Amino acid sequence: MAESTTQSSIPRDVRDVVEDVGRVTETGEIPSRIHNDRDIHEAELERVIGETWVFVGHVSEIPEPGDYAKRYIGDSPFIFVRDETGEIRVLFDSCQHRGTTVVRAEQGNTSHFRCPYHNWTYKNTGELVGVPYKDQCYQELDMCEHALESAPQVDSYRGLVFATISADAPPLSEYLGDFTWYLDLNLGFLEEGFEVVGEPIRWEIDTNWKIGADNFTGDSYHTLATHKSAMDLDIFPPELSATGSDRAPADVTNCSGHSCMLAYLEDGTLTGGYPSEVFSVDGLSSDQFEIARGLVSSVGTVFPNLSFLQMNLNADPDDREVTAFLNLRKWQPIGPKTTQLWNWILVPKTASEEFKQRAYDTGIATFSVSGSFEVDDFAVWDGIAEAAGSTYVTKHRSTSNFQMGIEGMGEATNISEEWPGPGEVYDTNLEDGTMRTFYRSWYRAMTGSRIDPDREDDR
DSSP, X not given: OOGGGSGGGSOHHHHHHHHHXXXXXXXXXXXXXXXXXXXXXXXXXXXXXXXXXXXXXXXXXXXXXXXXXXXXXXXXXXEEEEOTTSOEEEEEOOOTTTOOOSOXXXXXXXXXXXXXXXXXXXXXXXXXXXXXXXXXXXXXOOGGGGSOOBOSEEEEETTEEEEESOTTSOOHHHHHGGGHHHHHHHHTTBSSOEEEOSOOEEEEESSOHHHHHHHTTTOGGGHHHHTHHHXXXXXXXXXXXXXXXXXXXXXXXEXXXXXXXXXXXXXXXXXXXXXXXXXXXXXXXXXXXXXXXXXXXXXXXXXXXXXXXXXXXXXXXXOOOOEEEEEEXXXXXXXXXXXXXXXXXXXXXXXXXXXXXXXXXXXXXXXXXTOTTHHHHHHHHHHHHXXXXXHHHHHHTOEEEOOTTSTTSXXXXXXXXXXXXXXXXXXXXXXXXXXXXXXXXXXXXXTTOOSSGGGGGGO
């Protein structure tokens, strides 16, 4: 990698913190400081967000030529657009004249983007087609050399559009690697796929982006404590609750640098969350299909900051009919203690309008800005960041504990040999390997390595 992104280009004390994180697999501990530190935040924007694949949006958000939405990769503004030919592009939102952003609306439909400063005009392909008074002011300007710049790499997987601002990043297929097996459990059982309902809901939370991202790798340990109030609302039928005896648990760790947790009813029992008619065997193996039909909950993080959640819930205790939905969320780092959370609700494209509305209402009532689960997490996560940014933590090199599942700390059994999917898989949702996987990937990104150690030789 370039000299500016080598380990030696950041302050020595930050390098020591990074190296401590690199030992998380053995120690089960990480320096608390990484959850609120200005130097680490700035290094992350360049090394983590700037060198990996970041989720931009779903294809259903821009279904027609000319549809666009304003999006971000870290602190970099982009235009997520379907051009006049139908091609999806991710254009850097900065005029090639003086640099201001050319898109001011959050979303819309247009054939051209016009800069508000001097009215340089671009087609939705990014091509520069208009320069006021060009014959007087810019006679020899090469219009072709002043198109809006594109993200160096853009690709998609099952409707999820990713981009990276690094030309040196591996292809998306390699980056996702074996973890597509688990993405398929959530995305591949529908013949016509998912679609986004409404706009992504955004709000800011006073915490570090990694706290939410690591929690969504599958921190089941906090559910009965942090979310006791939500559980008391009887949102889950008893057999589907976090303590339901019928649930078969699995934690998936070290899967191409990504991780997740699953809970499902065995033998392919349909949980009832989605209408039975939307399921299709065509996109999955028989093993995947049996698990997908029986999913009670699936929570995971595609490193660095895209998380997904699929659950069967019911926000109405007077109605026992459970409803499933797919929740995507992006933990966008704004500062060392500020995260902008982007939240999408997705539903089966071919489901009835009545089901789509019920699924959306359930998602909003449980996992959104005022959702019954969301408010519990926010009440805890800001305290983590507050303590992490303190003088005490820096002075005493305080650590956070992720030792659950390490030998002597629990009863997690590795079932990888009999499990049909990839990764290191454990027979419980009560272990921290999913989160240790997240921080190992963070360490590898911060030190300029591929997040999947098995791909390191491909560099």
